Amino acid sequence: MNASPSCPGRIYGLGLGPGDPDLMSLRAHRLLTGARNVAYFRKAGRRGQARKIVEGLIPEGAREIPLEYPVTTEIPVTDPRYNACLAAFYAEASARLEGISRHGEDVVVLCEGDPFFYGSFMHLHARLRKRVPVEVVPAITGMSGAWTATGIPVTWGDDVLTVLMGTLSEEDLVRRMSDTDALVVMKIGRNFDKVRRALRAAGLFDRAWLIEYAQMPGQTVMPLAQAGARVAPYFSIIVVHGQGRRP
Amino acid sequence: MNASPSCPGRIYGLGLGPGDPDLMSLRAHRLLTGARNVAYFRKAGRRGQARKIVEGLIPEGAREIPLEYPVTTEIPVTDPRYNACLAAFYAEASARLEGISRHGEDVVVLCEGDPFFYGSFMHLHARLRKRVPVEVVPAITGMSGAWTATGIPVTWGDDVLTVLMGTLSEEDLVRRMSDTDALVVMKIGRNFDKVRRALRAAGLFDRAWLIEYAQMPGQTVMPLAQAGARVAPYFSIIVVHGQGRRP
Numbered sequence: 001m002n003a004s005p006s007c008p009g010r011i012y013g014l015g016l017g018p019g020d021p022d023l024m025s026l027r028a029h030r031l032l033t034g035a036r037n038v039a040y041f042r043k044a045g046r047r048g049q050a051r052k053i054v055e056g057l058i059p060e061g062a063r064e065i066p067l068e069y070p071v072t073t074e075i076p077v078t079d080p081r082y083n084a085c086l087a088a089f090y091a092e093a094s095a096r097l098e099g100i101s102r103h104g105e106d107v108v109v110l111c112e113g114d115p116f117f118y119g120s121f122m123h124l125h126a127r128l129r130k131r132v133p134v135e136v137v138p139a140i141t142g143m144s145g146a147w148t149a150t151g152i153p154v155t156w157g158d159d160v161l162t163v164l165m166g167t168l169s170e171e172d173l174v175r176r177m178s179d180t181d182a183l184v185v186m187k188i189g190r191n192f193d194k195v196r197r198a199l200r201a202a203g204l205f206d207r208a209w210l211i212e213y214a215q216m217p218g219q220t221v222m223p224l225a226q227a228g229a230r231v232a233p234y235f236s237i238i239v240v241h242g243q244g245r246r247p
Numbered sequence: 248m249n250a251s252p253s254c255p256g257r258i259y260g261l262g263l264g265p266g267d268p269d270l271m272s273l274r275a276h277r278l279l280t281g282a283r284n285v286a287y288f289r290k291a292g293r294r295g296q297a298r299k300i301v302e303g304l305i306p307e308g309a310r311e312i313p314l315e316y317p318v319t320t321e322i323p324v325t326d327p328r329y330n331a332c333l334a335a336f337y338a339e340a341s342a343r344l345e346g347i348s349r350h351g352e353d354v355v356v357l358c359e360g361d362p363f364f365y366g367s368f369m370h371l372h373a374r375l376r377k378r379v380p381v382e383v384v385p386a387i388t389g390m391s392g393a394w395t396a397t398g399i400p401v402t403w404g405d406d407v408l409t410v411l412m413g414t415l416s417e418e419d420l421v422r423r424m425s426d427t428d429a430l431v432v433m434k435i436g437r438n439f440d441k442v443r444r445a446l447r448a449a450g451l452f453d454r455a456w457l458i459e460y461a462q463m464p465g466q467t468v469m470p471l472a473q474a475g476a477r478v479a480p481y482f483s484i485i486v487v488h489g490q491g492r493r494p
Contacts, residue, residue, distance in 0.1 A: 017272070018385070020274075021273070022272065022273050022274040023272045023273070023274060023384075023385065024272065024273055025264070025269065025270045025271065025272060025273075025387065026268075026269050026270070026271055026272075026273065026276055027267075027269045027270060029273055077404075077492070082494075083492075083494045084494075085494075086494035087494040089494075090494060114387070114391050114395075115395075115400075116391075116394050116395055116399070116400040116401050116402075117391065117394075117400075117401060117402055118402050118403070118404075118406075119400070122400040122403065122493070123493060123494065125400065126400075126493065129398070136395050136398075137270075137395075138265070138270065138387050138391045138392055138395040138462075139387060139391075140272065140361070140385050140386060140387055141388070141391065144361050144363075144364065144385045144386075144388065145385055147363050147364075148361075148362075148363055148383050148384075148385040151376070151383075152363075153362075153363040153364075153366070153369040153372065153373075154363050154364060155363075155364055155365050155410070156365070156369065157324075157365075157412075158412045158414050158415055158434075159365075159412075160409065160410065160411055160412075160415075160423065161409070161410040162407065162408070162409055162410075162427075163402070163407065163408040163409075163410075164407055165404075165405045165406075165407075167405050168405055168407075176407065176426075179423075180409075187405075215385075245324070245330075246369070246370060246373065247329075247330045247331075247332075247333035247334040247336075247337060247370060
């Protein structure tokens with residue numbers, strides 16, 4: 001292990017799915033339970049959601065590599081310091097994983113949901129993909145976990161599905177919500193009131209469902225109209241089901 | 248087995264994912280390999296895509312229940328006969344599965360992709376869910392298999408994702424394509440030329456990728472501009488990746 005072998009190890013962006021380890025793919029499970037190096041993002045001082053999902057599945061003796069965000073919501077994303085701070089973090093994390101790869105070892109990077117769908121791993125992927133072998137294992141998205149939890153199909157026939165982040169402006173939310181058949185809203189958290197107002201303005205409020213912790217312990221599913229003054233956690237997703245053609 | 252027991256069996260909408268059996272969830276795999284009754288849709292005279300995915304995984308002695316579409320593309324979906332014909336088919340298929348359930352046996356219904364995302368199982372679910380226990384196992388969507396195959400993340404930061412069916416009017420396609428960050432187009436097949444014209448009109452043609460048979464044997468991935476006069480098969484998906492915020 002002192003000399004770097006000529007063949008670098010592979011870095012896997014390992015999609016874990018929405019939260020229930022039973023919804024992990026066979027491939028993800030096999031790679032995880034055979035891993036020697038397991039990296040995951042987390043907020044400093046926290047356990048980390050991805051790490052929680054795989055509790056009991058990391059092999060004994062595997063090295064754990066927590067990648068701790070220097071900042072999450074303390075600085076607004078519009079502040080240039082936010083980007084600078086995160087760019088330095090991703091560069092450092094990428095260098096660390098590249099170092100392990102250059103020693104000939106594989107690393108799995110745990111990803112909540114699907115790695116290429118609004119995931120943090122994408123920022124490592126962008127930095128590493130031309131330097132060492134990187135492979136992405138797709139997974140069930142959080143939104144799929146959420147609409148499945150409602151017990152109602154999300155899209156029928158020719159339905160248009162729009163996926164919106166709660167971080168958009170209220171005006172943009174209203175305009176886009178008013179022009180779709182089926183709707184998913186993510187990144188709710190502190191945007192909850194704005195998202196609710198937009199749903200009302202778009203006439204979708206009474207058809208909207210709120211799913212908290214989809215496919216995780218503590219999952220709750222309710223029509224949004226019944227959510228009252230509830231504070232939606234970060235992992236909340238809002239779904240409005242399409243009403244398209246059905247024989 | 249002559250008298251119906253008081254406890255009906257459960258009908259599972261079993262999401263198989265995009266095509267590679269290795270991308271099936273642990274839960275789907277366990278339910279499938281323990282199944283006594285395995286139902287799946289197919290076109291008469293064909294093997295059926297869902298059935299192909301699980302080749303070698305159905306336990307010996309399990310009963311196979313092919314549900315054969317009476318019509319697929321022979322009648323336009325706008326013709327009232329199309330709806331009538333399919334409604335009768337789904338009613339009959341539901342009655343058949345309900346009969347097995349009432350004998351106290353579980354049935355798994357194989358679903359390509361995610362069952363609640365533009366899936367045929369939804370039509371059985373709508374008919375069965377108030378009559379017998381029905382459970383849906385979510386899965387990796389075909390579109391997730393497709394964007395993963397391109398090796399490029401599909402959505403970043405606050406990107407808006409729009410999912411469109413190629414069956415929409417050209418005018419509607421152009422308008423919606425012109426107003427999104429990331430785009431997925433499904434149901435291409437005989438709509439391929441129209442979809443291409445719409446992508447050109449929306450200025451997205453040069454950023455679009457064509458994925459055929461994502462995560463299946465015979466997968467091809469190419470920039471749409473290189474597809475030439477190719478005829479896209481039914482399982483094609485077009486992806487335009489978002490360009491959102493990235494530190």
